[in-house]
Amino acid sequence: MIDGLTPSMFESAVAEARTPALALLASEGEYSRATSTFPSLTPVCLSSLATGAHPDVHEIPHLVWYHRGEGRLVEYGSSFGAVIAAGARRSLQDTIYELNASHLGKRAVTVYEALEDAELTAAAINITCYRGRTPHRPTVRMLTRPAYGPKRFFFYSLFESDVTGAPLAVRNRPAGTIDAYAGSVGRWLVTRDGFDFLVFYLSDYDYASHTQGPDAAHEALGRCDAAVGALIEAAGGEAEFFERYAVILCSDHGQTEVSxxxxxxxxxxxxxxxxxxxxxxxxxxxxxxxxxxxxxxxxxxxxxxxxxxxxxxxxxxxxxxxxxxxxxxxxxxxxxxxxxxxxxxxxxxxxxxxxxxxxxxxxxxxxxxxxxxxxxxxxGGGSHGSLTTGDSEVPMLTIGLP
Ligand SMILES: [Zn+2]
Missing domain, CATH: 3.30.1360 (Gyrase A; domain 2)
Structure with a gap:
């Protein structure tokens, strides 16, 4: 899943062969445009993708919202300034723990819960909607509580179900270190065939696209492509990769220009x-x-x-x-x-x-x-969240699904 990737960016990158791994996936799969949920914002959309439900069931309403029960604001990180304004500590707790532990609706079932109840092994890398049944102890002393995720769970170097040797995620986001972390963990998991289901979530494209504007973050998309290509290589090449895995490639929402x-x-x-x-x-x-x-x-x-x-x-x-x-x-x-x-x-x-x-x-x-x-x-850059087509349309490519 590539955060914030618009269908037009995906389609042109594939048509012009700028992204060889994505082009390979496209040549093997069936493609169409799909529509996100609303508001078309990451925590809302990722919760829909992880639960198959709209916000009336998963209950995550926005990036920032008022918690009536607790009489306070919840801020998942609209901007660094907004996190500071809402209280950085509270905001980190909400983003890291409470979205899954208390905000995500109890009637919703995550894909990880459903698969692991069926005795399959689910894995998630960096996706902020991760609720599962396995407790994972934090890797840093600043955090004290376990997070409940799928059996194989990797979250910005803060929770790691396995020692993979991946570099720290949060060193330098503009340079792509978050996706470099995801790519490294993804390679490790694919090399071991360590899952029945994996969410491979790349968040840096959206970050770049907010600054550079929609359909302009070519370098960031190139890094996404390299990360996907590394998964194919880790499986032993394209024949082995497609034999072993069915793939869904999509984004969570689009982006449009704002001025x-x-x-x-x-x-x-x-x-x-x-x-x-x-x-x-x-x-x-x-x-x-x-x-x-x-x-x-x-x-x-x-x-x-x-x-x-x-x-x-x-x-x-x-x-x-x-x-x-x-x-x-x-x-x-x-x-x-x-x-x-x-x-x-x-x-x-x-x-x-x-x-x-x-x-x-x-x-x-x-x-x-x-x-x-x-x-x-x-x-001067890109944004999303509204009902409009540009914010809401996403690429949806499926390979090997019945
Ligand atoms: Zn965004």
């Missing part, structure tokens, strides 16, 4: 706003419809979603679309063009059905980003 930044907080001095990248949440008492009207004409806002009785409402430019699920799909009233994004009714309904979501969920307009807690943003 403008809006501060959602300015519209809600009396409410709690959690915003980051291209999605925002408003937690407030009172009538959601009245709160939503405050964003009519607000720069950077495309769609505002809220629940009203048995209906969900999408508000855009002062117009509303009402919808609710039925046995045959959705019943709607109003202009369906308000939600003209991919799979938007399903995704919006599921995002609103998350008990940890705000009373309002805000999807950003093209080109706009919402400033995070510390004012952080990616203006």
């Amino acid at each position: 403008e930044v809006a501060r959602l907080r300015d519209h809600f001095p009396d409410a709690l706003v959690t915003a980051s990248n291209r999605a925002g949440m408003v937690y407030a008492e009172g009538e959601p419809a009245a709160l939503a009207r405050r964003l009519d004409g607000a720069p950077g806002v495309e769609v505002v979603l809220f629940r009203e009785g048995v209906d969900a409402v999408a508000r855009r430019d002062g117009e509303e679309l009402r919808f609710r699920p039925t046995d045959a799909g959705f019943s709607t009233a109003g202009d369906p063009g308000i939600l003209d994004h991919p799979n938007a009714l399903v995704r919006s309904w599921a995002a609103l059905g998350n008990p940890n979501a705000g009373e309002l969920i805000v999807s950003a307009a093209p080109g706009w980003e919402f400033a995070d807690l510390a004012g952080g943003n990616h203006a």
